[in-house]
Amino acid sequence: MNDIISDDFLVTLTGCQQILIENYKGIKSYDAGEICILGKKRRLTIYGEGLTIQYYSYETMKVIGTIRKLEYESGGNA
Amino acid sequence: MTSGILFIIGTYEIEMSGISMERCLNLCSKQGIVMWKLKPVENGYRFLIKRSCYKDLISVSKKTNTKIQTIGRHGLPFFFEKHKKRKSFFLGMTVCVLLIFLLSQFVWNITVTGVETYSKENILKFAEKGNYKIGTYKHSIDCNTLEEKIREQFKKIAWVSCSMTGTRLKIDIKETLDQNTTQNVKKPCDIVSNKTGVVTFLSIKNGTPLVRPGTKVKEGDTLISGLIYYYSDDFQKTQTDKIKADGTVYLKTKELYYENIPIVQYKKQYTNTRNQISNIKIGNLNISLPVKKKIFHTDILQTEKRLKLWGDFYLPISVVFQKQKEYKVKKETLKEIQGKSILKKRVVKYKKQLKQKGIRILGEKITYEYEKNNAEAKGYFVVEESVGKIRNIHPLTKKQEKYITPTTAQPK
Numbered sequence: 280m281n282d283i284i285s286d287d288f289l290v291t292l293t294g295c296q297q298i299l300i301e302n303y304k305g306i307k308s309y310d311a312g313e314i315c316i317l318g319k320k321r322r323l324t325i326y327g328e329g330l331t332i333q334y335y336s337y338e339t340m341k342v343i344g345t346i347r348k349l350e351y352e353s354g355g356n357a
Numbered sequence: 358m359t360s361g362i363l364f365i366i367g368t369y370e371i372e373m374s375g376i377s378m379e380r381c382l383n384l385c386s387k388q389g390i391v392m393w394k395l396k397p398v399e400n401g402y403r404f405l406i407k408r409s410c411y412k413d414l415i416s417v418s419k420k421t422n423t424k425i426q427t428i429g430r431h432g433l434p435f436f437f438e439k440h441k442k443r444k445s446f447f448l449g450m451t452v453c454v455l456l457i458f459l460l461s462q463f464v465w466n467i468t469v470t471g472v473e474t475y476s477k478e479n480i481l482k483f484a485e486k487g488n489y490k491i492g493t494y495k496h497s498i499d500c501n502t503l504e505e506k507i508r509e510q511f512k513k514i515a516w517v518s519c520s521m522t523g524t525r526l527k528i529d530i531k532e533t534l535d536q537n538t539t540q541n542v543k544k545p546c547d548i549v550s551n552k553t554g555v556v557t558f559l560s561i562k563n564g565t566p567l568v569r570p571g572t573k574v575k576e577g578d579t580l581i582s583g584l585i586y587y588y589s590d591d592f593q594k595t596q597t598d599k600i601k602a603d604g605t606v607y608l609k610t611k612e613l614y615y616e617n618i619p620i621v622q623y624k625k626q627y628t629n630t631r632n633q634i635s636n637i638k639i640g641n642l643n644i645s646l647p648v649k650k651k652i653f654h655t656d657i658l659q660t661e662k663r664l665k666l667w668g669d670f671y672l673p674i675s676v677v678f679q680k681q682k683e684y685k686v687k688k689e690t691l692k693e694i695q696g697k698s699i700l701k702k703r704v705v706k707y708k709k710q711l712k713q714k715g716i717r718i719l720g721e722k723i724t725y726e727y728e729k730n731n732a733e734a735k736g737y738f739v740v741e742e743s744v745g746k747i748r749n750i751h752p753l754t755k756k757q758e759k760y761i762t763p764t765t766a767q768p769k
Contacts, residue, residue, distance in 0.1 A: 305383030310397045332395035334359075335404075337386045 286319035295346045298325065301339050314342060324350040363393065367408040367432030374401035375423030384417045408434055457666070464493045464526050466663055466671040471530040474513050480528060483510055492640070492673070495521055501544075503528075508747060512576075515551055515746040523669025545599035548581040548745040550574045554610035557741055564602030567757050579757070580606045583750045592763055599750055608744045612711075614723060616703050617733040620691045625656070625684040635659065636677035648679060656682040696732030697725050704734060716742040 289301040300316060300323070307315040307322065309332070314325045330344035373381065378401050385392065385406075390413055395404040401424075406414055418425045440446060467484060469477040484490065489503055500519035507517045507528070516531040548564070556572045564581040568574060581604050587596040637644045638661075658680040665671045691699070704723055711718060723736035753761070 305386065306379050308379060309395075309402070332392070332404075334391055334393045335382065335386055335395050336391040337389065 288318050288323055296343060298342045298346055322352040364432045367434035368405040369408060369411050369427055370405055370429040370431065372401060372403045372426045372428050373423055377421050378402060378423055381417055381421040381423045384421060385414060388413050388417060390414055461524055461670060462495055463524065464491055464495050465524040465673050467491060467526045469528045473532050475511055498526065513551060524671045525669040545583045545601055545750050546747045547579050547583050547750050548602045549748045550576055550578045550580050550744050551746045552576060552608055552610045552744045554608040556606060557609050558607035561604040563600055565761055567760060580745055582753060584753060586761060588763055605743060606745050607741055609741050612738040612740050614737060615735045616700055617731045618696060618699060620696060620730055620732060622689045622691060624687045624689055626687055627682050627684045629683040631681040633679055634676055635679035638675045640673045654684050654686060656684065693727040696727055700725055700732060700734040711740065716740050
């Protein structure tokens, strides 16, 4: 409930192979080693290898591959 | 799972290129277009979308000035669209699926396992009499009723389990109970003795024991009753319940042994073997193929192999293989030592079989005799074995009721 009130990402990480993201605005950039996702308050960058978006809809996206690092930056609308 | 759904609904494989591709992706998601397997390629992105979302994607791409290229079309709707002129093909496919579905609704194979005293044929004939035969609609088969009927008809069967797997009716039988056997009854029942002897060990899981170690029991006597009696403080019966009796009872019994072999024996020396297909059976239709005539002194072994699609999905088609083994007969007369040696080997084999069944041999008395025509081994084994078979609940006799009634008397 907190994430919706605070307009923040809801991230579910399963090991280092799968990540499920909700509550985002869209994709800023995407390649096999880095995915930058825009949120309402901040930006989330996923670093890894062989990253593939298994599905991408308005509400949820699921990324699979080898996830090395997650990085948050302030300024989501940027 | 997802791949299966995508295959059924049909998908377009799209390659996107241009300057503002991410904007296009985000707009698509806002329009309700779900993108699957989105991955970057050399000049842009490649992904799958639902067949119904294609028009929306085109309008979004025009708006964002991105280039959309259809790489492939996958799934059933496209397959049907491509082959819509081949009506007979689809008709054939539908008929085939319906036929397989229809065939899967009937019993095409009945197997019996675990019989020793009774023959498989006997059990199958009995099942057939009760309308459990090949070609019966499988949903009309009541395995519980069949189990009950088999237990009632064949008294030596201690445990029976019937199950339907695919198009096969499996009848699994045990004539001797072992510790690994789990009772599969669904109704309240008694456990009765299937042998005559003396109780040596008793372990009750459910039910009222009617015997104790040292009690002499006859075949058919109730060992554990499924009736539970409740008593008031003044030892008056207030209530009766019926449950599934369960437990282990060991009995000391006397197994009679008799074996004889003729002194003059004719042994077969096989010279030639021939294999061929002799018959093809389709339902009740039996097609006999030409086979080489039987030569004098030939053993014929026939094995029937039922065809199946997969697993337990048997078809009503079977092939009969025939093996013809020619032999020469050689006459041999056994000496006393030879006869005794053969009989001793058979006794050892019999003891081994008893041990494999979990039966403990406590003692034995076997004598060997050599007569004019026969060599004989006769005697008995004293054994300890697990006994008990399921029977519908019978009311207790007055003697049994007295046995279970609690008293104020001190135990002896």
